[in-house]
Amino acid sequence: MPELEITRCVSDADHEAWRQVRIQVLPYERTQSLAELREGDTPDRLLLLARVDGVVVGHGLAQRSDLAGGGSVIPRVLEAHRRQGIGTALLERLTQHVADLGLPVLRAGADDDGALAFAHRFGFEEVNREVEQTYRIAGPVPQAPAPDGVEVVTAQERPGLWEASYERFGLEALSDFAVDTPLDVSPERWARDWLADPMFLALDDGEVVGCAGLGRDPDQPTRAENGLTAVRRDWRGRGLAVHLKLRALAWAAEHGIDEVYTWTQDGNAAMRALNTRLGYATTRVGVQLARPVSG
Template sequence: MTAATGLVIRETTDTDIPAMAQIMSEVNPSHPWTPEALAHEISFLQSHPLGLHLAQWIVEDAGEPVAVAAILQFAGMYHPDRYHAEIMVLPVAERHGIGTRLADTVAAHLRERGAREVLAGAYEHQPHALAFLARRGFTEAMRFYDNVLELTDFDLGAWAEHERVPDGVRVLSYPQLESELGPEAALHAFHAGFAEAREDVPRTGEATELTVEDFRRRFENPAVYPDGLLLAVTDAGEVVALSELWRVDGSPARLNTGLTGTRRAWRRRGLALALKLAAIRVAVSAGVTEIWTGNATTNVPMLTVNERLGFRPRPAFVEMKWGGV
């Protein structure tokens, strides 16, 4: 590896997306990216009606991409003065000052934008990265576990009684709901249940309203797995609880859990557990051997359900914050 002074840092173009996805996947193999998924995410951010900010850089050493950085705003937790920062350096390129130079580039851009709050983070088993953020004035805000369920020996039969749902409620996949209600009515019913359930998910800032159009665009994501979108639906067609499975491109033996949640009036009736079990049944039928989910360490109700099912935590992601809005 050459000295950092021989490196080129430049803003990215669409032609860099495959290299960016490769770097992001190698730096954080627990959460791989495909070029298609990254292109979808970039397009969603750039075209969002909130005017979300996105700036990205790539670092080349002798023409070879070795690091990426990004500043972005998320629609789900939006404030005009809040930004999320990411810096990823390939392991072979670490300890050569690349992270420092990228951090300086990111910091200068944030000053130009007048940022009042910046969120960044690293895993708890990466103390050098956490110390790097601490030296730049970041303090811990929240921790999130990756929880993993190994399905090889999961005994669904032992959980049969917990798959039952209250009278007047059925468990349907999203395609089944579409066939009953029609695509547009199904979308609105799913959105209504999802939007209320997500409001109480722990996060480091206030949740932004989820519009129907934002929700519609989720189905453009190449990782969407319609048969893995499990819904508790009343006889009147109201979605009162849900648990989502999403594909992980390049990892056919794994599915990720999106949101599992229940509308407030329907909580403490076993719906979350029943839907998690329905999702596990779908995964087992598809030959999947692992389900991954992410949970804030403060989300005791969901952590309790997951631990009961046999999910086991991996090292936590530590979200760090600078400033505040």
């Protein structure tokens, strides 16, 4: 009888195996590089590998969610090994980790019918939706002028500027997400998880009032994912978001990227409309789910 073994990721080889499962299950999404994955190692995060007779067949992730009071759980199993109880075993371990963190709500996501059916079987219910929109680069990207008085730099050019933006800019940007529960992102997670490379920052008198970034796919270098695009409320309606987004797309074009995709909350009609106006096409819908840890 096949033997299932679930172990915690410890070595670089473990983390690379974890990456490869995600790449196979989600080939259309950017997967963090090995360095990025190791950089995110914290006591709150659990990365698991599932092996059958020594062969990696799935993985799992559990960590504190950016949504207040929640813990994210992500069990994934390679297609050829599904419906054998592996996902269930992973989910049990991940749920226990969230319970050990003292968090009352499990958070999960699904962007295909199989994943959605699995989640429903374990009591998860839909709470939010996200829309994926994709921009295909076929030539020079048109540009729009920045509002008067705005200086645009990258966070990489000004070390410390992104971290310093948390109180005045970051908290406001995070509070505007169209989700069922407010985000609760610490300064440390803002600095580590929300900074794209490059991240274009719009400055007014040296203070961040807008941002737009890109995360290049380390495994498919002609693809990238949009990072956070946000504008401080007192600067909205002046064309700053358009300028920053086009600036990021132009950088992509100049660096050999031909596809940029972004995920936007279904309730954020303004950003989805802006993306559509710039030429993004809707390509996929993701369902966000939740249930009590004790459910």
